[in-house]
Structure formats: structure tokens, C-alpha cells
Amino acid sequence: MQKADWIWMDGELIPWDAAQVHVLSHALHYGSAVFEGIRAYATPQGPAVLELDAHLERLERSCRVVHIPLPFEREALHNAVLETVRRNGHPACYIRPLAFRGEGPLGVSPLTSAVHVIVATWEWAGAHHAGAKEEGIDVCVSSWRRMAPGTHPAMAKAAGNYLNSQLVLVEAKQNGFHDGIVLDVNGYVSEGSGANLFLELDGRLITPPLGDSILPGITRGLVMQLARELDLELVEQRIAREMLTFASEVFLVGTAAEITPVRSVDRIPVGSGQPGPVTRSLQAAFKRAVTGQEDRGWLTLVGGA
Numbered sequence: 001m002q003k004a005d006w007i008w009m010d011g012e013l014i015p016w017d018a019a020q021v022h023v024l025s026h027a028l029h030y031g032s033a034v035f036e037g038i039r040a041y042a043t044p045q046g047p048a049v050l051e052l053d054a055h056l057e058r059l060e061r062s063c064r065v066v067h068i069p070l071p072f073e074r075e076a077l078h079n080a081v082l083e084t085v086r087r088n089g090h091p092a093c094y095i096r097p098l099a100f101r102g103e104g105p106l107g108v109s110p111l112t113s114a115v116h117v118i119v120a121t122w123e124w125a126g127a128h129h130a131g132a133k134e135e136g137i138d139v140c141v142s143s144w145r146r147m148a149p150g151t152h153p154a155m156a157k158a159a160g161n162y163l164n165s166q167l168v169l170v171e172a173k174q175n176g177f178h179d180g181i182v183l184d185v186n187g188y189v190s191e192g193s194g195a196n197l198f199l200e201l202d203g204r205l206i207t208p209p210l211g212d213s214i215l216p217g218i219t220r221g222l223v224m225q226l227a228r229e230l231d232l233e234l235v236e237q238r239i240a241r242e243m244l245t246f247a248s249e250v251f252l253v254g255t256a257a258e259i260t261p262v263r264s265v266d267r268i269p270v271g272s273g274q275p276g277p278v279t280r281s282l283q284a285a286f287k288r289a290v291t292g293q294e295d296r297g298w299l300t301l302v303g304g305a
């Protein structure tokens, strides 16, 4: 069960069970909420939050595009995250900031409904089953498409966008796959249901560009940085569906997924069917960085009380 002692809500820590909303909250009816998914890792100096300010910046951008005036400055939210992790006593955890429209007149316009912000934390292993990062996962190409440009703001981490992710994930699981890959409206590879995608083909590491209906993942950015340091040839380029079949390696990256190898797409093995050397070396470099074995400035220590 995902649970902790405290949730930060609208400026104060309150007991987990006291963090309630009304059933007529605007967000519940019209999806007027934005959120973040962040991780704190165990390091020799105690828990440390990965790329906290990059996540808060994306939260601010998501708010801007869906007209949620965030009632807290960056510094207040930064401190709220650290305080919540600290008070809950997690050695490592998942962190979920959420800004949403609550009580107000129940019509489509969100503008007169109250804005609330919470930060919840809990100890969570990740997106996939134990062993997924070592063995790889089986994915399908979804029959659903990502939202087309100009429909939903795919670059915002908006709650309403996740109806698309739910459709992709449930379809994949019902058909016996671990996850689904979604094509954009033009038929190019976009991303996973909750992670960005990279593939290795003909000596190049390729990931879809921001314009192909992807969430600009924080992990995607970190993996690109690591790839450059490893002297891999990296390109942001449109990916035709069949490139998933030609690729020698495919992997998904995200806060929940970290770096998860894909071992088959639509039952066709990727490369040898085993996670490849590029995936392995990126996983190792990522692990060293997030667990504080190498200082890259990516971590914010939670610190003592």
C-alpha cells in the first residue's frame, strides 16, 4: 500500500488520511490538474532528490498552459518537497506534487475554482516488475495514438493527458504485454505510456523530437547528457515504426521506469532479445549518478531536520 504519515497540502503538513477533497472538485470532473513525478534516491549522505528544480520548472510550465495560477513560489515548493520527504522519514521514495482546481461552480471553465497544491511521497519500487531492468520488457505498439498537436498540450504533465496513457497501458496489459509504445498522429514513434523512448540503430542513439507529442522527460535529458559523455552519436529524429524492428536496442526512460530495456516489440525480439551494451552502459552511468557515487549536481540532499 502506498502510504506515508504526512502530506503537504496548501502550505502545511497534515496527516495522510486528512488530505481530502470534495467530490465536486473541478479536477475530478474536467481533468484540471497538473503534476510531477520525482524520485529521491538513497545516497551515502541520506536521501537526495533527483533534478528537483527541473521538475518544479516543468510543473510551472504545465500550470501556465492549463491556466492554473500556482499559489506558491519555486522556493516554497522546493522546501515543501524536501520537508515532506524528511518528515516521512523515507530513505528513498517517489514524490508526487499536484496542483489542481477544487471547489467552485461546476462548469467547464476552471477559472473561478480554487487552486490547491499538494506534495505526497511514498516508497515505491517503480513502474515495472522486479527484474524488468535486468531482463527487459515486452511491449506492443498501441492501437491508440498520442494526442495530435493542437489538441492537448503533450508537453505539459497535465492529468487529462493521462487518459491517453491509461488507454495505452491497459490495452497492452490486457493483451499480455508489459507496456505499450504510442505512435503520434502522423504514425511516427512518440513514447511509452509513461516514459520516453530511445533506440540504437546503425551505431546511432535516436530519440523522437519534442514536436512528436512527447512529454519533455527529465530523465530523457539526463540520458542525453550521459550519452554525449559516453561519446555515443545521439540524434533527435522522427522514428518510423519499422525502425523499432530494425533497432539493435530499444529502451524506455523516465522517473518511474529509470532506464528499462525493451526486449521485444509486438513479439519480435529486439536485437538478441537481451539488453544491449549501450543500454547497459547508460544504466550503469545513471545508477552511479543518482546514488551519489558521482557528483553531477543532479541531486538535492534532503538533509536533517
Ligand SMILES: Cc1ncc(COP(=O)(O)O)c(C=O)c1O
Pocket: 037, 165, 191, 192, 193, 194, 195, 196, 214, 215, 216, 217, 218, 219, 220, 253, 254, 255, 256
Ligand atoms: C507520458 C510520459 N512520458 C515521459 C515520461 C518521462 O518523464 P520524466 O523522465 O520526467 O519522468 C513520463 C513520466 O513521467 C510520462 O508520463
